[in-house]
Amino acid sequence: MADKTFTTKGFSSAALHAHNNLHPNSAHTTPIYASSTFVFDTAQQGMERFSGQQEGYVYSRWGNPTFADAERVIEALETYEVKDDNGQPLQVKAILHASGQAAMTTLFMSNLSAGDKMLSHYSLYGGTHELVTKVLKECGIEAIISDMRNADEVEALLKQDPAIKLVHIETPANPTIQCIDIAAISAIAKKYNCIVSVDNTFATPYLQRPFALGADFVFHSTTKFLNGHGTAIGGVLLGKDLDFMKTKATKWHRLIGGSSNPFDAFLLLQGLKTLEIRMDRHCANAKQVAQYLQQHPSVAHVNYNGLPTHPGFAITQKQMSQPGAMVSFELEGGLDAGIKFINKLQMCIRAVSLGSVDTLISHPASMTHYGVGAQERLQYGITDGLIRMSVGIESVEDIIADLEQALEG
Known part of the structure; x- marks a missing residue:
């Protein structure tokens, strides 16, 4: 077996090799695991997988090997050359979704409850704008829209309203290409115990890495540049709070039902390579x-x-x-x-x-x-x-x- 201790240093190398996963029958590329469910060797193994005591697949709404490889690659790209507070390579978890809107829904619904507020800016993608101003409103969550290019305005809003729990940034924004200073807004948000999410769809991790600038969550419509060929719909949510991502975010993702499918995940993997x-x-x-x-x-x-x-x-x-x-x-x-x-x-x-x-x-x-x-x-x-x-x-x-x-x- 080949030595697996080699560490890649380049961005494209990570895009090609970050999944580092051996598949049955020595497949060169990640296979399309077109299986809705997965087999247990014993009843005990099934119970342990359901409870999370044992790693392994249960049902494709919960996870799938093709999804997992795409998630690993996107994790590697969004954390490329990014360090944590201790100077170690940052660890994040990605959850692949059926669409960008599904990933955005998991982001908001897992972090916000009735009575909470979120802060965002104008010139958002139309689907995001409607989600935060209409759907979240029906759930008792208020969206405050401000000019987040003005850091003083952002700080004044956070200072006067402790109900604001999440600050959402889309930069560059759709369609005016408006840009928001991620590091400046993240620093202000941290003062008021607010989490920060960044839509990195337009930039991609090749051009911009929000985790290095203080973001807690990163979102993509993978339909766009990550896939790059207009062949599949998808979305991904990444977070650096690993426990939260593995528990509450994962639970919401599974219950909302916004899981990806193996064919679209396979096409995403092909796009990521280039x-x-x-x-x-x-x-x-x-x-x-x-x-x-x-x-x-x-x-x-x-x-x-x-x-x-x-x-x-x-x-x-x-x-x-x-x-x-x-x-x-x-x-x-x-x-x-x-x-x-x-x-x-x-x-x-x-x-x-x-x-x-x-x-x-x-x-x-x-x-x-x-x-x-x-x-x-x-x-x-x-x-x-x-x-x-x-x-x-x-x-x-x-x-x-x-x-x-x-x-x-």
Whole structure:
């Protein structure tokens, strides 16, 4: 048997080898364990697995070997070069879910109870905004929405309201690419015994590691950049309180029923293998696209945190290794011009979602943020004419050429 003491040092090596798991029949890649249930050797073994006294699988809603390998890889990437308070490699636990919304539900429902409040900011993904302002409200949990770019405002809110138990950050945010200082907000939250969760979907652990900046939980819609190919829905919740993750968070996850499935977990594992090289190309292309759009006479405004004109530029330089692949912009002609532009696209894809290898373009006001009231959208900078672009890994000259022809006239 090969020596397993070798320790990898590179990010891509972790993405390829972090699961370090031997499977039956010497499989090179993690198999798809398409089994709803698992066999016990004895009645005693079954009882011990159900009680948690023995490691092992019981039922795929509770866990599955394909899920476990994906979880191990994401754990390794989110903690890459991150140390705990004692200077040791940080240990976290990940729980794979059927969707980002399922993972977000586990996050909120396992940490909040009726009478509690949570604090977040505007320009959240539309599904998150509706979850916290509508669903949590029905559960007796109030969401306070503030401008979390203002640290003094955050501290004033936490100081005056001890019912706030959780601070949730999405950075860069969807679709305005608004950026929040994770380290600054985490430090304030700790003063008031609040936990901090970070949606790291746009950035990925290759560009930003919230655990190193003070976060308690990290969330991803794995559907996006982690999968990277638009082939599977998924979500993941990671936490550094291992006992909490193995008990209450796991219990809520199982009871809510938001478990992943083996095929989607397998596809996620394939995508994770190329995360680093994909993100480098995504980011390089996005920078050139944003610079092109910024100088185009038909474009009124560009949101891209890699441009010095973006309000989040300094924060991006501080907490991200690269700005990312998401761009949003508004045309001079507003909504009518935006519709005309989208309809004229020939290579870029008209579709919601993001993080796929191909360039995806959508209209947030009528699509991803359809469920957010018009007044709120406008307050948050999500205007009727705003276009969101997930820049893919195509040859950048082709992306720009398609934009150019669609912007003509």
